[in-house]
Amino acid sequence: MTREEILELFDKRGVKLTPQRLEVAAILLEKPQHLSADQIIDRLRDTGSKVSKATVYNTLNLFGEKGIAREIKVDPVRRIYDSTRGHHYHFYNVDTGELEDIPVGAVELGRQPDLPEGTEPLGVDIIIRIKNRRN
Amino acid sequence: MTREEILELFDKRGVKLTPQRLEVAAILLEKPQHLSADQIIDRLRDTGSKVSKATVYNTLNLFGEKGIAREIKVDPVRRIYDSTRGHHYHFYNVDTGELEDIPVGAVELGRQPDLPEGTEPLGVDIIIRIKNRRN
DNA sequence: GGCGGCGTTAGACTTTGTCTAATCATCATT
DNA sequence: AATGATGATTAGACAAAGTCTAACGCCGCC
Ligand SMILES: [Mn+2]
Ligand SMILES: [Mn+2]
Ligand SMILES: [Zn+2]
Ligand SMILES: [Zn+2]
Numbered sequence: 001m002t003r004e005e006i007l008e009l010f011d012k013r014g015v016k017l018t019p020q021r022l023e024v025a026a027i028l029l030e031k032p033q034h035l036s037a038d039q040i041i042d043r044l045r046d047t048g049s050k051v052s053k054a055t056v057y058n059t060l061n062l063f064g065e066k067g068i069a070r071e072i073k074v075d076p077v078r079r080i081y082d083s084t085r086g087h088h089y090h091f092y093n094v095d096t097g098e099l100e101d102i103p104v105g106a107v108e109l110g111r112q113p114d115l116p117e118g119t120e121p122l123g124v125d126i127i128i129r130i131k132n133r134r135n
Numbered sequence: 136m137t138r139e140e141i142l143e144l145f146d147k148r149g150v151k152l153t154p155q156r157l158e159v160a161a162i163l164l165e166k167p168q169h170l171s172a173d174q175i176i177d178r179l180r181d182t183g184s185k186v187s188k189a190t191v192y193n194t195l196n197l198f199g200e201k202g203i204a205r206e207i208k209v210d211p212v213r214r215i216y217d218s219t220r221g222h223h224y225h226f227y228n229v230d231t232g233e234l235e236d237i238p239v240g241a242v243e244l245g246r247q248p249d250l251p252e253g254t255e256p257l258g259v260d261i262i263i264r265i266k267n268r269r270n
Numbered sequence: 271g272g273c274g275g276c277g278t279t280a281g282a283c284t285t286t287g288t289c290t291a292a293t294c295a296t297c298a299t300t
Numbered sequence: 301a302a303t304g305a306t307g308a309t310t311a312g313a314c315a316a317a318g319t320c321t322a323a324c325g326c327c328g329c330c
Pocket of ligand 4 (some may be wrong): 169219
């Protein structure tokens with residue numbers, strides 16, 4: 001994602017532009033990927049950036065709320081942020097910890113169950129757990 | 136689940152019986168439910184039990200590995216253990232934090248995507264996020 | 271009775287993320 | 301230009317969940 005596209009996305013989602021938010025977005029939204037807050041901080045440090053830990057967490061929470069990135073719940077010890085915003089599912093390799101995207105079209109989700117009384121749907125998360133085949 | 140059934144399950148899954156493990160199992164496996172480690176510790180304390188925090192965590196990890204309970208990844212701040220062992224999916228109410236079981240039959244999972252090279256499947260987790268309808 | 275192997279335990283410790291209070295930046299008003 | 305309001309950023313304290321360590325208990329076996 002280019003700088004221009006990021007600015008456009010911020011604007012469309014009502015996120016005020018700041019240098020720090022742009023730095024975080026430039027790393028996370030660079031390409032389709034799944035990163036933890038800590039990985040993002042490491043990469044910021046690698047590029048010499050001084051954005052604080054608090055701001056990185058604030059920013060990632062904001063990105064999650066505003067739909068600029070997606071928070072994936074797959075590892076109980078850390079939150080993973082997904083730069084791919086469109087609807088999709090995931091493979092989760094328990095051996096490597098890697099996440100891989102599954103396009104919506106690749107899964108056929110037929111019948112959906114009735115929702116509990118007085119609730120409305122927010123979304124469906126599908127995680128297919130896999131492991132390396134030991135030959 | 137009765138005490139007898141628990142002993143049988145321990146035996147079948149190769150889990151050595153100890154008083155502490157039985158206490159934890161008696162609480163978690165009593166009925167279909169979703170509990171955090173902290174909730175289990177609270178209930179143990181309520182019944183006057185002195186099982187240590189370390190043993191509760193050890194035991195829940197063991198139960199997870201041995202298939203005596205299922206670990207649900209839905210809330211990044213705490214692990215949830217599910218007493219229902221059979222294959223099923225979940226509603227997750229983001230307003231209340233409640234989990235509700237979805238029987239396998241209620242979801243039609245048609246086409247499954249091709250797995251990444253050199254991997255084999257472990258299982259499919261489906262979480263349907265819902266929220267309370269504000270009228 | 272002594273030994274070996276687990277399981278349990280208290281409490282220290284680690285990791286992830288949040289909070290607080292101070293500072294900074296931006297913008298509008300005078 | 302100064303003032304003030306508002307919101308973002310920051311360092312570091314803090315909180316919460318879970319793991320680790322080292323000591324101790326228990327039990328079966330020699
Ligand atoms: Mn790091
Ligand atoms: Mn509690
Ligand atoms: Zn993804
Ligand atoms: Zn369940």
